[in-house]
Amino acid sequence: MTYVEAAAAPLRKTGQIKLHGPEGFAAMRKAGQLAAQALDAISEMIGPGVSTEAVDKLVFDFAVSHGAYPATLNYRGYRYSVCTSINHVVCHGMPSPRPLREGDIVNVDVTLVVDGWYGDSSRMYAIGEIPRRAERLIEVTYESMMLGIAAIKPGAHLGDIGAAIQAYVEPQHMSVVRDFCGHGVGQVFHDEPNVVHVGRRGEGPELKPGMIFTVEPMINLGRPHVKVLSDGWTAVTRDRSLSAQFEHAVGVTETGVEIFTLSPKGYHKPPYTLG
Secondary structure, three states: OEEEEHHHOOOOOOOEEEEOOHHHHHHHHHHHHHHHHHHHHHHOOOOOOOEHHHHHHHHHHHHHHOOOEEOOOOHHHOOOOOEEEEOOEEEOOOOOOOEOOOOOEEEEEEEEEEOOEEEEEEEEEEOOOOOHHHHHHHHHHHHHHHHHHHOOOOOOEHHHHHHHHHHHHHHHOOEEOOOOOEEEOOOOOOEEEEEOOOOOOOOOOEOOOOOEEEEOOEEEOOOOOEEEOOOOOOEEEOOOOOEEEOEEEEEEOOOOEEEOOOOOOOOOOOOOOOO
């Protein structure tokens, strides 16, 4: 894998890892914070009886009112402004009119395009009182993401991220999904590098200042295997076990890592205390 200065690279996936300068980091802060604000707004409306279709409308209206655009809307034929993945849905679940029920868990994945930059983040929501096993799954998933992010620094390797996640999750008798991964992001929605959430320390491309990508582990209560439904988007656990995911967009700095998508209100993992 080779590296290229982002300012000299075309606005498409080229097979090279783009290295961004201060302007790119500033743009990602702006885009990332808007995505985080949208997720905060969801925290204050989602609950039993609310449909994921209503969540989708909230995010669309929020994006437009802030001069942004939902990246998933009309992306490769996808018709919605968010992905909403409920219970055993791993990722890319489609919003629907079905009301959420007490005990559901749902991931909402938001990507907002702000001045041509993609702020990409997702968060779990507990719908009312949820079973303890679901609470534990959410806790482990969040902590695994943060441990993966903590492994990011110049001179480390992509494999260090996956190794940190895997080493934490598997002793909890949970599994890490292999079929989907994090990705480079910036002025391209899905760019190099792929960020796999399992791995070995010291393997994979070296992390260099200026790299921007997502860390977004999907963790299952059962086995890691998934299948994609006939709609071509919705991925579910093969054994119908619960699945959870969190996602942050991050940048490698000279000394460590910057998270662009932290919640302005401190809504990191449920239960969210309304501010």
